[in-house]
Amino acid sequence: MAEDLNVITLDGNLTIDRGTELRDAVQAGLNNTRQLFLNLSHATGADMSFFHLLYAAQKEARAMGKEIHLSGAITEELRGLFVTGGFCKEAPATGRELEAVLLEFLPPGSEVAETGETGERVDP
């Protein structure tokens, strides 16, 4: 039976050379829990592949009817990248703030509709 909550701490440089490893870890986390928390407080850097991963994970969670949340303080090095990439206007200080901003970019419910899994659909 899946646990209710699981936390994965992402540490070090979250770059493309760790892309597959990170994807698999997050996927496994989602498979085994209803609520997955990604703790970013130990992440020291990232590249575009990590941003892709965050969006892909959000979509996956929605499609699976599960929740994915971001937590922990975001390091200085990481904050600027979110602004440069246009993902937020002000650098987020915590995972929670980042999560709120990232969600804005996902068209609500589209993945859920495609997969036919449970979830709330909000019509445009």
Next chain:
Amino acid sequence: MIDKFRDNFREEAYELLNNIEASLLELEEQPENAEEISAVFRTMHTIKGSAAMFGFQQISNFAHEVETALDLLREGRLEVTPRLISLTLEARDHIRSLLEYDSTVPEDGLAAGGQIIAGFHKLAESAESTASNKVADGNGTPGEQGITVAEVREAAFDLDKPAASADDGELDHYVTFRIRFKPSADIYANGTNPLLLLRELEEMGEFTCVPFVADIPRLSDFDPEKCIVHWDVLLTTKKRREAVQDVFIFVEDSSDVQVVEIDDLSSLDTGEHKRLGEILTERGVVDLHTVNRTARKQRRIGELLVENGLEAEEVEAAYEEQQHVERTRQRVQKELASSSIRVNSEKLDTLVDLVGEIVTLQARLTQTSAELKIPTLTSLAENFERLTDELRDSTMSIRMLPIGTTFSKFKRLVRDLSNDLGKEVEIVTEGGETELDKTVIERLNDPLVHMIRNSIDHGIEQPETRTSAGKPRVGRVHLSALHTGATVTITVEDDGAGVNREAVLDRAIQRGLVSPGAELSDHEVDQLLFAPGFSTSSNVTQVSGRGVGMDVVRKEIESLGGSVRVESETGRFTRITLTIPLTLAIIDGLLVKIGSEHFVFPLQSVEECIELTISEGEKTEGESLVTNRGELLPYVRLREQFSVSGGKPEIEQIVVVNSNEGKVGFVVDHVVGDLQTVIKNLGKLYKNVEGISGGTILGDGSVALILDVQKLSAVAAAATEAGA
């Protein structure tokens, strides 16, 4: 006409050079300050470009060479060292001297420039060899700074060569680009990080970036090695399109990069920003027909278009574009509105003179209307008075400059002097934003230079002496300005040894200024510093001790209508305080009457007015002293001082003023009231009349003389001393 432009360039260049100097001195204190490094680089770049434009080719070439070195600094390939700061300051001084020449610079000028450039070359080479040594053996040593004659010649020859490129792709106005950047899916494979490209754009100007993430699949279908996102970037910059495109030079073959200029901010006359529908049509994501049809439904166009199947991200990006353009337009418009214009200061002087005439005329009108008592005329006179007051205040404010412009020069002075004298001194400034009349600021320069020189030469001790006295090794000169009412107080304070009163007294006795055995208070001893030609220094140095100093300072400050005060504590500090009127053109005055004559006291000096009855006057006859607030107040009868005929009233008035001599009273017949006083010079014949600093015209057309309270107080003090 060309000469006029060249003169304008010179004026602007002097200002820019001052900025460079200030930034360099700041940088010396904070070598890691990237902002100051950029500021020096940018300013040098501006000088280079403008110099080429106005035909100062040699300046442009020289600035180009300096800029190259500063670029290395900006890139972190050179470090901020005292040598680099000194060289750049020399370069700044050299450009200043080149500005004096019209076209061709003489050979010695070129050689001087060559010496500086060769110095920069050496620094760059040394930095590179240090870097390579470090790479080779991990233990590099900096190179020697020796420069050969041949190197100087070579550098000087370079300076005389025709134009180096003065154009690096900057426009003289802002433009906004829309950049659509769709990286190829396998962009990571060649080692490119798209975020770094975006960061490059971000550094070019005002930047808004909208990512398109809708195509990112869910995690189970996700290939971490593929890039799925694309971006719309809005960039408002002075860079040319080519410079923007160059950011993508290594990926443009494999990626889709479109750079479109969407707004030109050189003219902002259209004002209106584009509607969302227009932007979307222009972007080609929806046709005009659909937009018009949707718009007829009278709801938000973005919402309706999304309902009709348009990607929400496209609408979001168009909305961001609309906001970006509006924001940058407002900013540029604000910048344009707040930008200044250059006006010849002579024109300002003429304007102030004219305002002075109007103030005088207004006083006459007010007086006439009071006499005639015609309601319409009274009303007109009142309105005219109100407008005149506003006009006067606005005009005077135009002449006001922050004193910080002068303060910044002193940083250099302190740096150079302390180096020459082997002392370690820092200068701390405060209140640089305090505004003073332009003329006052100009005339304050020399006195302040004298005072700071004195502080460093006589005040601040050698580092070893300071350390053994338990003081910090580095001495401090504190320069501050404070606006108080109609005056500005400027203080120069050092934490040095203080005034050596024993030496001052000895010297004064030697010079016959004081009789041997005289007992003087500390204040009286301090006043001796202002005696003409007074110096305690046994050595004449480059810095001070030439016997030209505090007396000149005092004379200059008094000629500005101000006063000087010295305070000191042995071993701790010396503080010199200057009190200066805000302006020299129109002052607040106190109008008084003696017989049929009018006189004006500068209101800033007036402490209070008290009555003097005949009996009191008789009581103290011959002593010229009256008791005020429990203290003896010496006074001068202006009626006698200026030989005014006629009898005095039963009750006279004493105007008590604050002067360098302390409080002094001046006896007048009547105090009429305050007066906006337009100062007029008395002309050559009366220039040297003691006790009078100028004249003003009253409402009835008669003349009132403006009193020089410092001079008159000195007379009073002398009279009291003689009486004693």
